[in-house]
Amino acid sequence: MDPLQKKDLENIWHPCSQMKDYENFPPIIIDKGEGIYLYDIHGKHYIDAISSWWVNLFGHNNKRINNALKKQVDSLEHVIFSNFSHKPAIELSEKILEVSPKGLSKIFFGDNGSSAVEISLKLSFQYHKQIGFKNKTKFISLKDGYHGETIGALSVSKTPLYSEIYNEILIQTIEVNSPNCFRCPYLKTRETCNTECFLEMEKTIKENHQDITAVIIEPMVQCASGMKMYPKEYLIKLRELTKLYNINLIADEIAVGFGRTGKFFGVDHANITPDIMCVSKGLTGGYLPLSLVITTNEIYNAFYDDYEKLKSFLHSHSYSGNPLACSVAIETLNIFKEENTLDKLKHKSKYLKNSVENLFKDLDYVGEIRSMGMICAIELVKDKKSKEPFDFKDRIGYKIYKIALENSLILRPLGNVLYFMPPYIITNQQIDEMINIALFSYKKFFK
Incomplete structure (x- = not known):
């Protein structure tokens, strides 16, 4: 050795x-x-x-990303992101919104994928509480889904290998069977499928919608459970149903975003806009930890009020909006655009x-x-x-x-x-x- x-x-x-x-x-x-x-x-x-x-x-x-990082490190390495900002964060926000689904307009910064999921869960819960739907406290997630390793993220991760041992301390959520195109319980194939697997999700939402704040899903591919791929029609139906019942749709694009599925984001296959979208991993081209939670004006406005009313989203990370990470994320997006x-x-x-x-x-x-x-x-x-x-x-x-x-x-x-x-x-x-x-x-x- x-x-x-x-x-x-x-x-x-x-x-x-x-x-x-x-x-x-x-x-x-x-x-x-x-x-x-x-x-x-x-x-x-x-x-x-x-x-x-x-x-x-x-x-x-990568020489382009190397140079972007070298340039940034000579001017600003980090600054507190509460009451302060900087050019890389502002530029990154503009660029990511240009490629995000239409209707997403506000960005909250995190520092890794699990933190993005935690932020999303908290945002959804607090949002519904502040607009008067105090019973909406439950999350729906898919069996064999994976959303991270922190307690909140693990609570909506239904891959037993990662979560089962912690069941006693996890948040109680609602689990729905995920699409399983290889071993379809309806005996369909990818060619003959009419998303019969969505019936369970539909039934669960209709029966529990008063208590549900959000459904979290990995668009198109459940990666950590074995790259399980499912049809875009499942996402289309889910978006329609969650809108009908005032339920947030959280798209966990951490693994499938940034071109990995052939579209810029997984939800682009279905041409839908989630209420909240988590991105990380490929965001910085593999260089530095960074995550973004991208959401709508509607959710943002529910937190916009006098400080005394305690509607603020009091969530923070020491390295939120780190300039070094933002600078390499900008260059990653530049490469996508300039190199087709x-x-x-x-x-x-x-x-x-x-x-x-x-x-x-x-x-x-x-x-x-x-x-x-x-x-x-x-x-x-x-x-x-x-x-x-x-x-x-x-x-x-x-x-x-x-x-x-x-x-x-x-x-x-x-x-x-x-x-x-x-x-x-x-x-x-x-x-x-x-x-x-x-x-x-x-x-x-x-x-």
């Missing part, structure tokens, strides 16, 4: 890990990054197929999808391949006909991940789902390299 690895394990508790695994599989110490590649301290390179937890859009060591990123991704995402399907679709343990934009997922099953899943405890994905790492590819599966979410700068040749290593790793494990 390298001395740096030893020092790491003496002091550091890594996230989303069973540290006992590190006894035989110590952390890889990364020294530098360039494009889609990361390089460890021994010079070995790795393809970053997951954009370093879905945040890196335009490659590591979304147009380029149309061709690249099609190549990614076709390449994965050509190599994986006929393999014995591949149950489904699902793609949307620059997300492509492969769900592994014991039996293709019955769709019987592998036991989570078998750690099939984890074992394939280790083989891939030995061969210079970072996969980081979600249970038994292998997925590709590479930086947008990846070339077709690099896509081929990435997929072929994944295929080799699959075949080596199942040989």
Whole structure:
């Protein structure tokens, strides 16, 4: 074991890990990054197929973003954001509203995805309280949804792996079964579906609408539960129903925003405007922590009054509106606009999808391949006909991940789902390299 690895394990508790695994599989110490590649301290390179937890859009060591950060650090690193402001925050606000769904007009700054969700939940609850709907205290969220790790965010995250152990201290919410296109309980396919799965949501809202303040949802893709993709019609119906019953729709765009699904935001597929939208991750191109909660004038105005009436939203973070983070977020948005990123991704995402399907679709343990934009997922099953899943405890994905790492590819599966979410700068040749290593790793494990 390298001395740096030893020092790491003496002091550091890594996230989303069973540290006992590190006894035989110590952390890889990364020294530098360039494009889609990361390089460890021994010079070995790795393809970053997951954009370093879905945040890196335009490659590591991106010169444009580097220069924006260097320029900003020479003028202002941080300032309290209460009663003070600065040019990067103002410019970022203008630019993000230009690409946001029509009707979103006010921005509240946070510093990570979980904090954005916490802000959204509190905003919705306080909003309804202040406009006279004091019974609206409950949240609806989808089974297998994921919205973060803090207590409020975890309360609306219905993926048991992350939340079950904390049930006794979580906020009580209403859970509705999520769309499951691969194992549809209505025996429909993606081609024959009429969003029958929405019936449960409709019934739940109609029966409980007087108590519901908001529905929170990951638009188009439930990422952490295995890249589960569902039709835009579900979002359209949900928006119509929440409007009818004065329920806020919170769109958690943290993982799916900024082009990842092929549209700038996931809700753009359905051409809807949520009441509250959370963004983070790709916002800064993978450089610095920052999140935004984007909402409507209607919600904003419910908090606008004399201070004495205590209608203010008394929520803050020390690093809210950090100028360094705002400056790289501005450059990220500039790259989208000036380099026609979304147009380029149309061709690249099609190549990614076709390449994965050509190599994986006929393999014995591949149950489904699902793609949307620059997300492509492969769900592994014991039996293709019955769709019987592998036991989570078998750690099939984890074992394939280790083989891939030995061969210079970072996969980081979600249970038994292998997925590709590479930086947008990846070339077709690099896509081929990435997929072929994944295929080799699959075949080596199942040989």
